[in-house]
Amino acid sequence: MHEDMxxxxxxxxxxxxxxxxxxxxxxFTEKYAVASSQFSHSPGIEAREALEASRATIxxxxxxxxxxxxxxxxxxxxxxxxxLKGVARAFRGKKNHLIVSKIESRSVLDSAKALEKDGVRVxxxxxxxxxxxNLDQLRESITDDTFLVSIQQANEEVGTIQDIDAIxxxxxxxxxxxxxxxxxxxxxxxLNLSETPLDLVTITAHLIHGPKGVGALxxxxxxxxxxxxHGGFMEFDMRGGVENVPGAVGFAKAVEMTVGxxxxxxxxxxxxxxxxxxxxxxxxxxxxPRHRRLxxxxxxxxxxxxxxxxxxxxxxMGIAVVTGSACxxxxxxPSYVMMAMGKTHEIAHGSIRYSLSRYxxxxxxxxxxxxxxxVIETLRRISPLGKDEE
Amino acid sequence: MALPYSEKVIEHFKNPHNVGRLEDxxxxxxxxxxxxxxxxTLYLKVDDKTQTIEDVSFESYGCASNIATxxxxxxxxxxxxxxxxxxxxxxxxxxxxGGLPAVKVHCSVLAVDTxxxxxxxxxxxxGLVEDKTETTPDVVIKRLRHVMNPLKGLDIVRTNLVKDVxxxxxxxxxxxxxxxxxxxxxxxxHEIEERLxxxxxxxxxxxxxxxxx
Numbered sequence: 001m002h003e004d005m006x007x008x009x010x011x012x013x014x015x016x017x018x019x020x021x022x023x024x025x026x027x028f029t030e031k032y033a034v035a036s037s038q039f040s041h042s043p044g045i046e047a048r049e050a051l052e053a054s055r056a057t058i059x060x061x062x063x064x065x066x067x068x069x070x071x072x073x074x075x076x077x078x079x080x081x082x083x084l085k086g087v088a089r090a091f092r093g094k095k096n097h098l099i100v101s102k103i104e105s106r107s108v109l110d111s112a113k114a115l116e117k118d119g120v121r122v123x124x125x126x127x128x129x130x131x132x133x134n135l136d137q138l139r140e141s142i143t144d145d146t147f148l149v150s151i152q153q154a155n156e157e158v159g160t161i162q163d164i165d166a167i168x169x170x171x172x173x174x175x176x177x178x179x180x181x182x183x184x185x186x187x188x189x190x191l192n193l194s195e196t197p198l199d200l201v202t203i204t205a206h207l208i209h210g211p212k213g214v215g216a217l218x219x220x221x222x223x224x225x226x227x228x229x230h231g232g233f234m235e236f237d238m239r240g241g242v243e244n245v246p247g248a249v250g251f252a253k254a255v256e257m258t259v260g261x262x263x264x265x266x267x268x269x270x271x272x273x274x275x276x277x278x279x280x281x282x283x284x285x286x287x288x289p290r291h292r293r294l295x296x297x298x299x300x301x302x303x304x305x306x307x308x309x310x311x312x313x314x315x316x317m318g319i320a321v322v323t324g325s326a327c328x329x330x331x332x333x334p335s336y337v338m339m340a341m342g343k344t345h346e347i348a349h350g351s352i353r354y355s356l357s358r359y360x361x362x363x364x365x366x367x368x369x370x371x372x373x374x375v376i377e378t379l380r381r382i383s384p385l386g387k388d389e390e
Numbered sequence: 391m392a393l394p395y396s397e398k399v400i401e402h403f404k405n406p407h408n409v410g411r412l413e414d415x416x417x418x419x420x421x422x423x424x425x426x427x428x429x430x431t432l433y434l435k436v437d438d439k440t441q442t443i444e445d446v447s448f449e450s451y452g453c454a455s456n457i458a459t460x461x462x463x464x465x466x467x468x469x470x471x472x473x474x475x476x477x478x479x480x481x482x483x484x485x486x487x488g489g490l491p492a493v494k495v496h497c498s499v500l501a502v503d504t505x506x507x508x509x510x511x512x513x514x515x516x517g518l519v520e521d522k523t524e525t526t527p528d529v530v531i532k533r534l535r536h537v538m539n540p541l542k543g544l545d546i547v548r549t550n551l552v553k554d555v556x557x558x559x560x561x562x563x564x565x566x567x568x569x570x571x572x573x574x575x576x577x578x579x580h581e582i583e584e585r586l587x588x589x590x591x592x593x594x595x596x597x598x599x600x601x602x603x
Binding site for chain 2: 304305306308309312313316325333334344345346349381382383384385
């Protein structure tokens with residue numbers, strides 16, 4: 001990436017913190033032994049200690065009662081697949097109903113669809129215009145047959161933060177398990193497992209300036225879930241395979257380096273960007289809620305300007321963002337999140353997501369507002385839309 | 391860094407030619423819609439003695455490939471007779487632009503179709519069109535040759551995705567050889583509907599996928 005590039009796609013992935021890389025390096029070249037049993041050779045024990053220390057750091061950050069409740073995986077996609085399919089398998093022949101929201105990540109939705117093909121009944125909860133899950137519908141659809149409810153803590157596209165406590169109350173009253181995908185919100189939005197009765201939580205390292213390819217699934221002690229990877233007794237006999245020690249060490253370091261004040265800093269940049277776009281560019285619509293929004297998410301649609309063209313112009317000006325436009329997606333379909341929120345195709349096609357990190361600055365935000373204003377003006381000039389209203 | 395577009399596409403995208411509305415145009419056409427993600431309006435000024443395009447302009451709500459195609463075909467059409475201009479195809483446009491990504495061909499086709507629609511609009515206004523013909527399966531297939539298979543960048547007829555076409559009293563049924571949950575199924579369905587619904591004697595369009603049979 002060019003040095004001058006303004007990177008605002010941090011909901012896709014983030015830059016790895018240099019201190020994280022530094023912490024990981026010895027585990028590739030010096031301390032590279034497999035984390036083995038306590039009766040192993042000393043390099044194996046050293047690796048095991050590093051793995052368990054990392055586990056403890058991350059588990060503590062989540063408010064888990066025991067470090068052993070945290071199982072390392074390869075990331076969000078794997079954790080979500082395991083949560084849904086592992087619990088479905090454990091309840092097979094006993095309970096057969098799953099509830100997810102319509103704006104879950106692809107890994108949750110596609111897992112739900114796969115389970116549906118296997119005969120599981122799935123309810124897809126509606127969301128309102130700001131992306132909040134319909135809790136009345138949750139109350140109505142949950143039954144004694146429901147084995148799992150999976151609702152994300154925050155949405156990657158429009159930043160909506162769900163009321164996890166209210167959802168947990170409804171789910172627990174019915175005795176179902178509750179899973180949340182907290183990949184986008186981990187270390188950005190408070191979540192404390194000693195207070196909220198979640199059974200399963202997905203987290204990932206690469207969205208908090210950690211390495212790609214490592215994440216975890218928190219599994220509350222006593223939760224019914226089937227073993228995920230066969231091939232050894234690793235990860236408490238839940239997930240076979242050689243443990244990713246450097247990844248775990250990097251993940252823990254990234255957690256340590258993600259501290260409270262960064263949230264306030266990002267929120268201020270987010271508000272500066274939202275206010276700037278709305279003030280500077282007429283006919284701009286904020287997608288997602290103004291409050292109860294991820295501290296680093298901005299998503300706006302600019303009427304009469306198509307998203308892919310906006311993205312390409314911004315890219316040529318050194319700014320990296322993404323769009324919900326069909327032209328950008330691999331399926332040529334507009335964003336399903338925007339569609340579930342009841343937005344028109346046009347608003348979805350014109351939506352641009354800016355996702356910030358602690359590395360972004362006020363000056364960058366100012367430049368992005370100016371650049372977007374310029375691009376939108378250019379595109380509106382050549383657009384057949386919107387001119388007759390003036 | 392490798393953008394998916396050729397330099398020529400980027401050049402026309404950044405500085406499109408012939409953009410805007412003509413003051414006193416003789417014909418105009420719009421294809422696409424904001425809902426489908428691409429929309430083009432095209433204006434023609436025609437010398438009615440020589441049937442030559444004196445001036446042409448376009449407006450686009452669309453992606454880079456759409457804007458660049460609008461720019462290149464208006465450039466190509468200027469000074470041509472209506473008959474010559476009608477022969478400008480998306481292939482000509484794509485070649486002039488140094489190629490287009492397969493998945494973007496449909497955006498480019500839309501711009502070309504708008505030019506043809508504007509020419510037709512001119513001819514209709516000036517009493518130059520033949521009588522309305524009845525919609526037969528052959529007419530439908532001809533139209534389907536404008537619906538792209540985004541996997542190949544070629545139309546769905548040529549890539550054998552169209553398994554069967556029937557016309558019954560204004561009701562057109564097209565059978566497509568794809569599973570309904572295919573990545574592009576819904577996109578192809580929309581495009582087929584958009585192509586066939588404007589036919590004067592068509593009242594309903596049904597697209598069937600593998601599971602529907």
